[in-house]
Amino acid sequence: MDKNNLITFKVQRYDPEHDRIPHFQEFMVPSGKCLTVLEGLLYIKENLDSSLAFRASCRMAICGSCGILINNYPNLACHTQIEEFHSDTLTVKPLPNLPIIKDLVVDLIPFFNTHKSIKPYILRQDAEEMEKPTAEYAQPPRALETLLQFTHCIKCGICISACPTSASDRLFLGPQALSQCYRYCTDNRDEGEKERFPMVDTDHGVWHCHLAGACSEACPKGVDPALAIQLLKRRLVSRAVALGKKQQPSSTVPSPAETKPKLPFPGFTVK
Amino acid sequence: MRQIQPRRNYLGAVGWLWAGNYKVERYLYILHRITGLGILFFLLLHLIMTTVFRIQGQDVWEATMAILHNPWFKIGEYLVVVAFVYHALNGLRLILQELGFLMVRPAPPIYPYRDSLRRKRPWTIAMIAVVVILALVFFYDFIAGGW
Structure with a gap:
């Protein structure tokens, strides 16, 4: 020094x-x-x-x-x-x-409890497969790209401290929990929308975000929670008016890989 | 084990009104709230003027109108027009962005990070430009109208 x-x-x-x-x-x-x-x-x-x-x-x-x-x-x-x-x-x-x-x-305990409340894990209807898994659920790379950005969250609490809504609404779930809710709802292996939506579709949930954008600016990992929250709002609206495609949750059987035609193996140059 | 009650540290209304080093959308958020409250205040004032004062006879009505011709009230009227234009256009931007339009698709974060609001900032700047142009047009209109 x-x-x-x-x-x-x-x-x-x-x-x-x-x-x-x-x-x-x-x-x-x-x-x-x-x-x-x-x-x-x-x-x-x-x-x-x-x-x-x-x-x-x-x-x-x-x-x-x-x-x-x-x-x-x-x-x-x-x-x-x-x-x-x-x-x-x-x-x-x-x-x-x-x-x-x-x-x-x-004290990050209330923050972690809020994160836990939105069930940040894969939820499936087939309880037997969840209890005794036989194979992994298939996820193509394109499906992973839709949520990869939001998996970078390190739960530091910076978005909560930047958010003007969190400053006054103590019951507000906060950008972190809402973005993680979207991260799991958009996962093609998950079918837990019915369990998570009642928690976020409230006055203290997703609808109290007024898009100040401070969370995304301050996020040190580029997670962009504001984007996730707006996409979650879009998803809630599209479900309410029965518009938009609803993806089927992926099966445990891996889908056949869509690969390019294989190149012929080059011949040996040294004999 | 000793139990210590953590100290509450919520910013409260200061958290709304102080934007510090944050970017333009954070300031637009403050302005959206202030203009919303301003328009609501005008509406209440307008309703009181046109109901309570009006039914009290011609003398009261004319005395009220004389007060309203004060230049300060004219400036206030102009500010209400500008606030309305801003609140409407920024509200339109918010509706579009909150429904996922004018937002980018999620992409793996690569440093330096550029969030979706920053990538779509040209649209925000365009909205501000339209507000400024309309504010100037209405200012000319107020001046030409002879206050």
Whole structure:
């Protein structure tokens, strides 16, 4: 680390046992090239104040633990370079719209419970096959492409903190759960629409999204939850007016592969 | 084990009104709400004027009309027209996008990520341009009408 170039980290602190309201504490952190905000926080933890609480794990934007509000914009601490702000001061706060446990650590349990409530797994009518599977359900690559984008969700909670509806409606399912609902409903192996639609077809569900687009902008993995929610609305409307094709769930027997005619095997050049 | 109650941290109405570094659609969302409330306020005012004040006789009606010829009320009328044009056109954009039109197909995310609203932003900019043009036309109309 370059000791000459110091950055001021203005970190929001809150200890539920001692503090009544959150307050800010400033730390001077040596900065350098390619240094992430998470590395700055680790520097504070190791050298300046070991009582600072934050959550981090993989340091490569895979685990979704280190979501924080950096200069009033939600992002992953491990995914954000200090240099990109071109500023000597960095304000670091916990993600809004999620309860604070301590300092930068937010309570993700209600968020995970909401995610679980939309049944994020393959639902089938044939209970016997689900209990004792005999083969895998077939999924052609084209069907996978319609949902692959939404499977990249790492459940970091950044879309919830960016969403203006989640800011005021505590019962709102949030962009994450709604996009995952679409991800499973559009899966050609799934037939759980009847179970999931009553949960999302409510005032606090899909219809409370007013398309501000903040979730898709802030998403660090390019999941585009706003797109998934609008496609879910489209699906709900098309089911209500009985329009649009309803795909049959795939069978366990793999469909015959549609391959190009095989090229003749080249003859041996060395005899 | 000690049980600590987590501190609530909802942004509330501030979360609607503060858009910070977010892009244009987030600001259009705020403007859509404000114009909606403005049009509703105008409607209430209009209904009160044309019902409660009207039935109280000619003197009251003429006194009300004299107040309404105040330039500030004329500016307010112009703002209601602009708010109506914006709310209608942005509402049309929202209806189309919420029904899946003017949105792209899901595609594997490749860095740098470009979400569907960003890809379809030219349409949003076109909508804003139409609102601005109509606002200028109506401004000319108000000026030509002699306020």
